Amino acid sequence: MQTMLALDRDVLQVAFARTVAGMLHDGPGTALERFAVTGDLDAEAILDELDRVEVPFEEEAWVDALARFVLFTSGERS
Template identity: 55%
Template sequence: MNSSTTTTIPAPDETERARQLIELGLAVDPEARSQTLARLIAASLHQGPDTALGRFASTGQLDQQACLDELNQLRVPFEQEAWIDAFGRFVLFSAGGRS
């Protein structure tokens, strides 16, 4: 019996359902104050599980500066730019209301 395990690295959630949930979440919470919405956005945008966005998506642990740095590096389609803005607001609100 082989005792080794296979580890699957989660990819960003780019499903149509994720896009719909994010758009609905932003319609209800345009300031993106919900951690659940922020984690879904991070899951859809991260560049890998070892990134700050990937870690936030999977664990909820927010490294504010690292996430903001990653957001500044992202290049997304026009329709996802609002997601970056919303996540950035979430990070800033989490930092005690800095702007």
């Protein structure tokens, strides 16, 4: 826990976003999988994949949070 508290807020946000992407991706070669593994953020491809993700209602907030992260990180604040 101390390690997490010592990390910069931006570092934590990226780690969280990559963790969520890792939970949601449909397999190797997807933009979500690439972001989860390497941190390479292809905003357009990730948002396209998130539009097609099917999760239980309880997990929709994770999809929304990742989409917001991608939008704000890529500068597409809409």
